[in-house]
Amino acid sequence: MTLVLLDTNAYLRLAKRIKPLLGIRFGQKGYVLTILKDVEDEVHRSARLQEYFPWFDDPPLQQERLAKRVRLSRDEKAQITAMKSVLRQHALAHAADYTTLGRSPPSPTDCLCLAFGQVRQAIVATDDLGMHKLAEDFELPIFHCHEVLKKMLTAKAISKELVTDIYHALEVNGDLPRSWVEVKHTAFKKVFGLKPTLPAMESEAKAGSPQ
Template identity: 90%
Template sequence: MTLVLLDTNAYLRLAKRIKPLLGIPFGQKGYVLTILKDVEDEVHRSARLQEYFPWFDDPPLQQERLAKRVRLSQDEKAQITAMKSVLRQHALAHAADYTTLGRSPPSPTDCFCLAFGQVRQAMVATDDLGMHKLAEDFELPVFHCHEVLKKMLTAKVIDKNLVAKIYRALEVNGDLPRSWVEVKHTAFKKVFGLKPKHAASHGERSEGW
């Protein structure tokens, strides 16, 4: 089994459309998706995220997150907290590296997710370029969220129509990351074809698509 931890942005981009999402092994490596309570707490602390994603606390999703939540021992919590501190201090000490090329400084929750990945030997899935930079600095394995989507498609957990719907929803809401755009006609050429198409105009944000 290969545990894949979804950070806040990765979970919010997938959870509304892919059901069930968490705790179901797929692919040859037995990827299993999960999130941490810290991610839930981050959403609950943010009025902006609650406004954009009002479905986050729908009972079925709450129940799924609770049932599939990873339990940490006291020793693991201590190790993760210590590693989180190291990651956070590094990011703050090299702030200039995390405010260029579309990056933003990793938050405490971001650092906790990466620390979890090291302690539990899990992959972290995120579209946050600052987290990718921090992971690179410490040689920690990370996925882009679109890579998770591709692995689910290859494993036939989802189909091409659902991939297209997810892309379209993110486009309409102005939430399609550049990294997703870059692979649209390569990794997902069987969905969108080989030739680049004109990007859809961004409409007004709907209720958390």
């Protein structure tokens, strides 16, 4: 089994439309998705997130999160706390590296997720570019959320239609990350097709222009 920890943004982008989402094994490596209680706490602390994602506390989702939550030993909790502190201090000490190229400084919850990944040998899934930078600095495995979607599609755990629905919903909500846009016609070319080339686009524009 390969544990994949969804951070807050990854969970919120997938949970409403992929049911069930957590605890289901898929793919040749036996990926299993989970989240931490701290993700729930982060949503509950944010009035903005609760306003944008009112479905978060729907009973079926609450029950799924509770049933599939990873249980940690006292020793694991201590190791995660220590690693979280190391990651947080590194991010603060190199703040300039986390405020360029679309990045934002990793929050305490972000650092906790990466610390969990290090201690439990899990892969963290996030669209947060600051977390990707921090993971890179410490050589920790990390996925973009669209990579999780692709692996689920390849494993036939979800359909092409569902991928289209998720992309469309994120576009409508103004929540489609640039990283998702960049792979739309490469990783998901079997869903969306190849991206039209510039000459082809120009030909189409000319054909549709009034004479």
